[in-house]
Amino acid sequence: MSTGAIVLAAGHGTRMRSALPKVLHPLAGRPMIAWVMAALADIPAPRCVVVVGPEGEAVPGVIPDGARVAVQEERLGTGHATQVGLAALPAEVTTVVVACGDTPLLRPGLIRALVEEHERGGCAATMVTAILDDAAAYGRVVRDAAGLVVRVVEARDASPSELAIPEINAGLYAFDRRALDAALAGVGRDNAQGEVYLPDALPLLGGPVAALVSPDADVVHGVNTRVDLAECEAVLQDRLRRELMLGGVTMPDPTRVWVDAGVTVGQDTVLWPGTMLRGGTRVGAGCEIGPDAVLADTVVEDGARLVSVHAHSARVGPGCQVGPFAYLRPGTVLAEGAKVGTYVETKNAEIGPGAKVPHLSYMGDVSIGAGSNIGAGNITGNYDGFRKHRTEIGAGVKTGSDCVFVAPVRVGDGAMTGAGSIITGDVPDGALGIARARQSNIEGFSAKAAARAARAATGHDAGA
Ligand code: UD1
Ligand code: MG
Secondary structure (H helix, E strand, O other): OOEEEEEEEOOOOHHHOOOOOHHHOEEOOEEHHHHHHHHOOOOOHHHEEEEEOOOOOOHHHHOOOOOEEEEOOOOOOHHHHHHHHHHHOOOOOOEEEEEEOOOOOOOHHHHHHHHHHHHHHOOOEEEEEEEOOOOOOOOEEEEOOOOOEEEEEOHHHOOHHHHOOOEEEEEEEEEEHHHHHHHHHOOOOOOOOOOOOHHHHHHHOOOOEEEEEOOOHHHHOOOOOHHHHHHHHHHHHHHHHHHHHHOOOEOOOHHHEEEOOOOEEOOOOEEOOOEEEEOOOEEOOOOEEOOOEEEEOOEEOOOOEEOOEEEEOOEEOOOOEEOOOEEEOOOOEEOOOOEEEEEEEEEEEEEOOOOEEEEEEEEEEEEEOOOOEOOOOOEEEOEOOOOEOOEEEOOOOEEOOOOEEEOOEEEOOOOEEOOOOEEOOOEOOOOEEOOOOOOOOOOOHHHHHHHHHHHHHHOOOOOO
């Protein structure tokens, strides 16, 4: 017996009110359909068919390599979409799992249990159901007096007594392929939506239908509106955070931590409230992240501390300190023990071991050597209005406050710059670069100015 799968993903998603196809809406950083495909991971990709709508061109890019794609040119309902999928399914498949692309909380364990139950029971179909307090828009499962599944009635087509049934159709089934093929040919469109409904094939299979009641109602949550989307996000976040906490990560308030699927965090790291870890972010062990840290595609090594930070495509070395109020832009690489402090923005910036940019600076297209200290308010003038240029600051450099480095420019090892300097030329190793007007003092100026003001106020100055 060979098991395959059809994933129905061609629906318009009208209730989402979106230009984006429903199954591409992201959840925990992944498109919805990718979650469904992950749940089907036990079924080899070449035996999976994803049914997409005519404008679903983007879908193939987010499904596993090798999975087949079939296009449902006209949306005639879930039954019709299944027919389109069956036509693309490899001939050797005898048992077909049908899942909806809008049920992102499915888990591999449930699919496994479904296939096992189907094989054990030998029925024409086995469907997954759940008991819900609020069955809302789901199809209701109608059973006979003996408890056998008779049919599914859609909420829109249900009578008041059927609407009162708490058992719902999860939209996840295992079918005998041949029986399904034959049954679908006989399904009509006499319903509220005028569509070919997949559940209408159940009574036409020519054999009993078994039901597997999911013990966890969340797993079958379907997404039809953005309210459902937010509810599924909450469940996925909860799962991801639990995994991290069980792996040794501390979250004093987990509800205020947000992580994308695939993010890794090492042991004994603390994620304080307001932390968002997105994309391919990897955080090492023994770090403190937050409060208020948004890290996207960023690598943080062991023992670093990041407070009130936004970081995108950055690398933070071991034991670094960043923030509060720092913005690390792409290409920022902090070596071990470096510090980027308050109101500092960096971009394409290599900051050497133990080097510090503590206050109020923009460091773009720059390399800073080991142990250098950048004074408050330093700016790299990296852009001449047409092109970007680099600033090279050597090791052991100390720059004065409020310096501008007009790139391309180089400051040698052990050099210094005077406060308020506009550095337009290279500073040799060990030298002081100073570029500002000399100060001159006007003796007694303030007393003379005060006397002049007083005379003006009393009018004595008028004829003078
Ligand atoms: C469907 C079931 C309902 C079940 C619920 C579970 C039907 C008729 N109803 O309702 O019993 O309780 O799922 O979540 O099956 N799709 C296509 N082509 C189409 C229409 C839909 O591919 O022509 C896809 C959609 O992209 C979606 C899935 O099928 O992923 C389900 O369609 P949807 O319209 O969301 O059905 P529900 O009303 O949720
Ligand atoms: Mg749905």
